Amino acid sequence: MTITETAVEMPAPRTRERQARALPGFAMLGVGTVLVLGGGALVIVAATQGNPLLVVLGAVLAVVGGVLLAGLTPVAPGEARVVQLLGRYTGTVRVDGLQWVNPFTVRRRVSTRIRNHETDVAKVNDADGNPIEIAAVVVWQVEDTAQALFEVDDFVEFVAIQTETAVRHIANAYPYDIHDGHGLSLRDNADEITEKLSEEIGARVASAGVRVIESRITHLAYAPEIAQAMLRRQQAGAVVAARQRIVEGAVGMVEMALEKLAAHDVVELDEERKAAMVSNLLVVLVGDRDAQPVVNSGTLYQ
Numbered sequence: 001m002t003i004t005e006t007a008v009e010m011p012a013p014r015t016r017e018r019q020a021r022a023l024p025g026f027a028m029l030g031v032g033t034v035l036v037l038g039g040g041a042l043v044i045v046a047a048t049q050g051n052p053l054l055v056v057l058g059a060v061l062a063v064v065g066g067v068l069l070a071g072l073t074p075v076a077p078g079e080a081r082v083v084q085l086l087g088r089y090t091g092t093v094r095v096d097g098l099q100w101v102n103p104f105t106v107r108r109r110v111s112t113r114i115r116n117h118e119t120d121v122a123k124v125n126d127a128d129g130n131p132i133e134i135a136a137v138v139v140w141q142v143e144d145t146a147q148a149l150f151e152v153d154d155f156v157e158f159v160a161i162q163t164e165t166a167v168r169h170i171a172n173a174y175p176y177d178i179h180d181g182h183g184l185s186l187r188d189n190a191d192e193i194t195e196k197l198s199e200e201i202g203a204r205v206a207s208a209g210v211r212v213i214e215s216r217i218t219h220l221a222y223a224p225e226i227a228q229a230m231l232r233r234q235q236a237g238a239v240v241a242a243r244q245r246i247v248e249g250a251v252g253m254v255e256m257a258l259e260k261l262a263a264h265d266v267v268e269l270d271e272e273r274k275a276a277m278v279s280n281l282l283v284v285l286v287g288d289r290d291a292q293p294v295v296n297s298g299t300l301y302q
Contacts, residue, residue: 010207017146017209020083020091025072025098032072035065071103078113080145092145110145114213119164121219126186127175131223134186136167136194138201138215147209155208162204163215170197176222186220193217254278 042058073093075081081093084106093099094112101107118137126132140159142148148155171186174193178185184192194216202212258278 010204013144013147013151013207013209015089015146015150017092017144020081020093020101022073022093022095022099022101025074025100028068028100029072029098032065032068035061035068037065039063039065067103068100069103071100073099073101073107075099078111080110080112080142081107082110082145082149083107089146089150108149110142110148112142112145114139114141116140117160117163118218119160119167122164122168122171123223124168124171126171127173130176131225132171132176132186133219133221133223134167134171134217135219136163136197136215136217138163138198139213140205140210141213142209143211144209147207152208155210158208159205159210163201166197166200166204167217170200176220186217190217 039061046054152158198215
């Protein structure tokens with residue numbers, strides 16, 4: 001089962017992340033502070049001297065300094081700022097610390113930390129039609145902030161819904177248990193199933209700029225209404241498998257006993273006595289109770 005077989009084909013993203021133009025924030029903080037303080041002082045001095053031209057100049061400098069200070073953008077570790085100018089995406093700031101960008105832009109926070117999402121326990125039918133309960137946890141991280149914000153309405157909700165969809169699809173594609181020993185099953189092939197689950201979730205959420213790190217099935221069981229019946233079926237299968245192993249071992253021991261007797265010429269057995277010996281050995285070896293010895297006082301034929 002490949003990605004193309006399990007996942008729907010998502011549309012190609014129209015926006016991709018790129019680096020925004022940013023300047024060191026502390027340098028611009030100093031420039032803006034100097035302009036605001038200098039402009040304010042100039043306004044005060046010019047007002048005392050009655051010079052309206054200097055008052056206007058000081059007010060302009062203070063306003064310019066305030067505008068520059070409005071462009072200061074603190075970026076925390078594990079966080080990015082998506083920058084938009086008049087609705088148009090202009091870039092993403094990923095460098096942490098105090099940065100300065102165009103003060104007329106809108107800067108939206110996007111967490112780039114590793115997150116996990118655990119699905120609720122869902123009741124679905126496996127490939128054999130048996131109702132089962134399944135839940136999974138997925139570890140994910142925003143890889144492209146532009147796609148996360150502009151390709152879907154809410155990327156967190158999008159990941160949650162697509163994860164649940166993938167879990168249900170995987171549960172429908174495989175049986176809970178394999179009884180003939182061929183193929184993959186949810187119970188016996190956890191590593192292979194979780195790998196395919198990660199592939200499908202990753203393919204579904206890639207258009208939202210999300211990278212799937214790992215996924216695991218956290219809960220897997222038959223639904224309560226068939227749990228007892230399936231338990232008896234598993235127990236019966238285990239008993240049959242054990243009996244089969246016992247019979248194979250017993251037949252091998254009987255063959256070895258006959259070969260040893262013949263090789264060492266201990267006793268000469270005709271076909272009837274061989275059959276009786278085989279029957280007695282199989283009863284002793286295969287029976288689930290200890291055999292009771294019987295002393296034969298006659299011949300082998302009585």
